[in-house]
Amino acid sequence: MKRPLLSLTTVGLSIRDETLVKSMLQVVAGKTASAWTFSDGLDVDLAFCNPQSALVLVLTNRANETGRPHCVALVRDGACAQPLATSIHAPLQVGAFISLLDSVSASAVRDRAAPALAPTPRPTSTLMPMLVDDTSESGDGFAETVRRLAKEHTAGTWRISHAGLDAVLLMPERRVVLSVPLGADAAAALAGNAGCAAPLWLDATDAAHVREAPSTLPLERLLWMVGLHAPRAAQPQWLATARVRLRQWPDFGRVGMVPAHLALSALLAHAPHDAAELAAASGNELADVEAFLGACAASGLLDIEPGPAPTTPAVAPRRVSRLFQRLRGALGIGG
């Protein structure tokens, strides 16, 4: 199937940064969902902008009226992206560049296919059409909604209101601002069974206020805590009995580390276990293992193994040798 052809330009950038964008376009050729070409005009789908340029206002007014172009601030460390809501940092990275192009491509292609459904522009300071992610109307829980949002949107600022709490997701930083400190009670409330409300995209003005929040936490930690402290009734029904395998290790650098979770992760990454098997193999309480599995499930890290459990019960493995105990002792590692 022929890839759609989209165009991009630069506005107000230095020669160095314009050359950077053009070079990156060549590097990613063939790796994006759509084919992209550089244009010197303003009738384009995507514009990399110096947010301080006077032309940005012209471009954003055009975007409000026609839905094009998608304006992205190209900024370096310490620079402010305002008044633009979307930014990308220089030096450009291939992965981030591809993600941005694919994200813009998805909405641009959709708008071209069904122009009558394109968002109605608002005569306000909104710099992008307001987008409501309506995919969560199916009754998905909070964790599922957050995971889907993070997968589908690599830019923008999104608010999710659930269980009387507000969570604002900052993309592409993958960080979250919560209306309350994230303790066990708040996490349990967010894990509640009721379907989660649709996320709302915040415009530049609202997003700027949120980004000034004194503290944020990694998105991964939010999901981990929600799963770890979810009430039994809010856990996936298959969690207690299904044999699961860890598809990907938890990013303990972002979710926070409990020593017992390292051993559980190692066992589950190597072979499938159900909760009872994992508790026996690790020597942990079943309730703690189920909480760990809940955190992995909320984070989208588990694969369910098909088929029945083996007839031979698993033997609880002991630590390999005294070597690692001695190494941990010498290094001051607990657990």
Place this chain on the structure above:
Amino acid sequence: MPQEYKLLITGSMGAGKTTAIAAVSDIIPVSTDVHNSDRTTSDKASTTTALDYGEVTLPGGDKLRIYGTPGQARFDYMWQILGAGALGVVILVDNSQPDPLADLRVYLHAFADTVREGRAVVGIGRTESHPRPDVGDFHGVAVELGLALPILSVDVRRRDDVLLLLDVLFHQIEALAGASRESHT
């Protein structure tokens, strides 16, 4: 007779190998730094030309010797030499570089056997200032190569993060060795 064990820390120039070794070594690490002649690849003023060395002394006099490989590609022949007989390898990636996914591919290729044996862990640095690509993207690179290993966001300037990488590595090796013992009973 005291036993000696070896651990390898590898990764591209500027990824934090020297810093990571310094965070855990009992001795002041030996570091062979010289002026960096390749400022287009990395803006560091100095870089390691041969290798870094640190050690941890265990009760009874046994030693864990920690080697940091030179990050420059022209020294890649040393990676296999240094890796032979190692307990495991820690791969550090700098997420602020232009193509950190490609950087990881280089080291996963170079240490593929060690990774398949479950004796490797990856630490991604500078994710706070450069959140993309994310850990899921790096995991995708490993999956593409038919490999699986822990990949964590870390800041090797923090000793606890370096210890986290080592502890994850130790747990991996223990889990696989325990499973291996089961299969032979």
